[in-house]
Amino acid sequence: MKTVIHPARAVALAFLFAIVAGTLLLMLPAARSEGVGAPWNVALFTAVSAVCVTGMAIVDTGAYWSPFGQVALLVLFQLGGIGLMTAATLLGLMVNRSPRLRSRMFTHAESRSLGLGDVANVARVVIAVTAACQLTLAVALTLRLHFGHGQPWADAAWSGLFHGVSAFTNAGFSIHADGLVRYAGDAWILLPMMLAIVIGGIGFPVLHDLRHRLRDPRHWSLHTKLTLSGSAILLAGGFLAVLLFEWDNALTLGPFSLADKLLNSMFMSVAARTAGFNTVDIGALTHETWAVHYFLMFVGGGSAGTAGGVKVGTIAVLALLVIAEAKGHADTEAFGRRVGAPAQRQAVTVLVLGSLVVAVATVIMLRLTHLPTNEIIFEVIAAFGSAGLSTGITPDLPVAGQLLLALLMFMGRVGTITLATSLVLGERRMPYRYPEEHPIVG
Template identity: 45%
Template structure:
C-alpha cells in the first residue's frame, strides 16, 4: 500500500506527462459514401415507380393506335390512359367495354400490361424484402432465416426465376382448365378457347379482373368448371410469393411455417368464409342477384364474390343490383386485400391482423403484443398503423373530391368506386364510365397509389434507421 505522499507525487507525474503529450489526436472517420450503383431499398422503390410509369406510358401509346380499337379512328387519350392504368395496376375498372371496344391487338396489349403489373409487383416486393433483410443486424438475420427456413433467400436472381416459374406454372394450369371447358363445354373453336383460357387465367392470377365478356362472368355463375379455376388462381396470386414458396417446401410441416405464412393463411380462410356467409345472408332473396338461383348455385356465387373481393374484379352476379349493405361489406373486404408480395392489392391481411392483435393486447391488458407465440416488434406495430392511417386518408380525400364532382351518385356508390380503385379490385356499381374526366383521373391516381403506395411506404418505414440519443419526458393525453 502506497503512502499518501507517494500517491500524490505519482498523480502529479501523470498529469505532467499528459500535458506534455497534448490531447490525443483523433483519427477522423471516413465518411460513408453511397455508390450510385449500389442497390438499396430506396433505389429499388424508385425503380419500381419509374418502371410502372414507363409501362403506363408505353401502354397508353399502344392503345392509342387505330389498330387497338374496333371502330373507326383511335381511342381517346383518356380512354387509352385509363385502360392502361387499370391494366398495369391490375385493377380492372373500365370506361369502355373491353371485348367490344378493343381489337385482339388491344386486348393483347391489356393482357401484357396485366402480366407486367402482376409480375412486377411480386418481384419488386420480394426484392425489397431481401434488401431489407440484408440491412438487418446479424442476430436479426439469423432469427429471420431460422423462422423462414430459407438461408439462401438472398439470391435475388434465383428468387426472381422462381417467381417467374411459379407464375407460368399456375397460369398455364388454369388456362388449360379454362380452355378445355370453353372448348368442350361451350363449343368454342380451339384458337378461341385457348385465347379465352389464357386471358382469363392471367387476369385471375394477377388479380386484375379484366374479362372478355361484357357482363364479366355472370353467364358462368352456375358453372363450377369456370368459376373454381378462377377462384384458385385469384387465391394463389393473392397469397403472395413468400407464402407460396414456403408451402411448396414445407406444406407437410405446418409447425415450421413462419409467422407471415400462418397469418396470411389464417386471415385468408377467415375472410373468405365470413365474406361468403355475409353475402349469401344479405343477397339470398334478392331477385336481381342470388334470388332466382338454386341453393348450390347461390353458395357458389356467394363464395365466388367473396374470393373476388380480395381484389380480382370479376363478378358473377350484378354488383349494381346488390343491397347497399353488401356494398359496405365488400368495401371492407376490398380494403383489406390479400397477402404481401402478391398480386392482390389493399392494405394486406397481415397489416390488418397486426392491428387486430394490438387491439386485443390493449383490451386484455397485456404488456407486449404476442402473435402466434411470438412477441411482435413495436416498429412493426407503428408501420402497420402508419400504412392504415395514410390509406384511410387517401380514401377519405378521394371520396370527398368525387362527392363534390358527382353528388347525385350518392355516397355508397362513390365510396365503393374509390375503395375499388385504391385497393386495385375492379368491382364497380356501373358508374365508372359516367364519371367526368376529372373524376376518372382521380381514380387513376388512386389505382397508381394503391398499387405502389403501400409497398413504397412500408419499405421507407422499415428502411429508416434513425437512432435517437435522448428521450423526452412522457405525458399521456386522454383517450376515448
C-alpha cells in the same frame, strides 16, 4: 458522384414507365377495333388499370379493343402482376440483406421465409410459379369452354388464356361485356378461377414457405400463419355475409339454386378482396353487401402477391394489437411469437394513411359528381384496393373523376409497397429519448 435511386422509388418509376408505354400502345389505331386511335384519357385509364392489375374499365374490353389491343392489355397486366410480386419480394430481400437493417421487422416478415439467396433466383422462382399456375388454369378453362360451352378451339383458347392470366394476376379484366355473369352456374369455370385468384393474391412469401414446409406447419413463419388464418376468416365471413344479404335478392342470388347460391357467394367473397370479377350485377347488390365489399376491398390480400389493399397482414397485426390491449397484455402475441413494436407502428401507419387517402378521394369525387355517396365510396375503395369492381358508374364519371380513380389505382397498388419499404429504410435509432408521458386516449 453516382446517384443511387432508392429501391422504393425505382419500383414507382418502373410502374410509371409501364403505364406511359401502355398508354402509347393503346392509343395506336391497331389497338382499337374501329381502327382509330383511342382517346388519351381512355388509353391512360385502361393502361393504369392493367398495369396496376385493377380491372376497372370505362369501355367494353372485348368490343372496344382489337385483338392486338387485347394482347397488349394481357401483356400489361401480366407485367404488372409479375412485376409487383418480384419487386415486393426483391425489395424485402434487399433491405434484409443489409446488416444494419436486419432487425427491421416489417420487410423481414415478408421475406423471412425466402432466405437470402440470389435475387435473380428468387425472380426466376416467382416467374416459374406464375407461369405454371396460369398455364394450368388456361388449359382447364379452354377445355371447359370448348366442351362445355361449344366455343371453337381458337376462341376457347384465347378466352381461357386471357381469363387465366387475368385471374392469377388478380387483374379482373374480362373480354365479355357482362364479366363472368354467363358462367354464374358453371363450377368448372368459377372454382379454378377462385383457386387461381387465391394463389396469386396470397403472396409469394407464403407460397414459398408452404412449398418448403407444407407438412410442418409448426415451422411456418408468423407472416404465413397470419396471412393464411386472416385470409380464411375473411373468405368465410364474406361468404356468409353475401349469402345472408343476397339470399332473397331477385336481382342477384334470388333465382339461383342452393348450389349456385353457395358457389356465387363464395366467388363474390374471393373476388371482392382484389380480383374484380363479377358473376352478378354489382349495382344490384343490397347496400349491406356493398358495405361488406367496402371492407373486403380495402383489406385486400397477402403481401408481396398480386392482391391490392392494405393487406391481410396489416389488419392481422392491428387485430392482435387490439386484443392485447383489451386483455391488458404488454406484448402483442400470436402463435407463440411476439410481434415487434416497429411492425405494429407500421401497420397503424399503413391503415391510417390508406383510410386518409380513401376519405379525401371520396370528398373530391363527391365534389366532381352528383352521384350517390354509397356508389362513390364503392368506386373509390375499389380503385384504391385494386379490386376493380364497380356499381356501373365508372364510364359515366367525368374525365377528372376517372383520372382521380387512375391516381388511386396507382397509389393503392404501388404506394403500400413503397410506404412499407420507406418506413423500414428510414427507421433509425436516436441517440436520445424524450421523457415519457401518457396522454388520455379514448
